[in-house]
Amino acid sequence: MSQLCHCCSGKPFAHCCGLYLSGQAYPNTAEALMRSRFSAYVTGNLPYLRKSWHPDTCPDLSADDLNTDWCRLEVVKSKQGLKKSVVEFTAWFRNGDGSGESALHEISLFKLYKKRWVYVEPLSDWP
Ligand SMILES: [Zn+2]
Numbered sequence: 001m002s003q004l005c006h007c008c009s010g011k012p013f014a015h016c017c018g019l020y021l022s023g024q025a026y027p028n029t030a031e032a033l034m035r036s037r038f039s040a041y042v043t044g045n046l047p048y049l050r051k052s053w054h055p056d057t058c059p060d061l062s063a064d065d066l067n068t069d070w071c072r073l074e075v076v077k078s079k080q081g082l083k084k085s086v087v088e089f090t091a092w093f094r095n096g097d098g099s100g101e102s103a104l105h106e107i108s109l110f111k112l113y114k115k116r117w118v119y120v121e122p123l124s125d126w127p
Pocket residue numbers: 005006007008009013016017018035036039
């Protein structure tokens with residue numbers, strides 16, 4: 001049995017985000033990119049997080065940004081455009097004090113940059 005992907009797609013990791021994190025392919029939709037970024041956080045892939053972040057908004061990432069113990073992802077909805085896309089998701093993580101799980105809910109903006117989808121920033125509401 002191959003390992004199922006961290007992004008909860010139900011597909012084997014090697015045929016889902018594993019393709020992107022290893023550099024064999026690059027996601028051609030914002031939702032696939034969002035999923036692969038979640039998997040990058042789970043697997044601690046900082047170079048991929050930098051590569052998939054718009055240079056104008058990418059923070060100075062360090063190993064400290066990988067401390068969250070992410071456990072699962074649900075894509076609520078996504079709207080794919082030609083140059084701009086929006087993905088709404090909920091991501092769960094284990095609380096550091098062992099008190100269970102908490103959720104992060106975000107509506108994320110993605111843009112096409114040099115012909116590749118990249119993460120730009122969270123939005124306060126659907127545009
Ligand atoms: Zn995946």
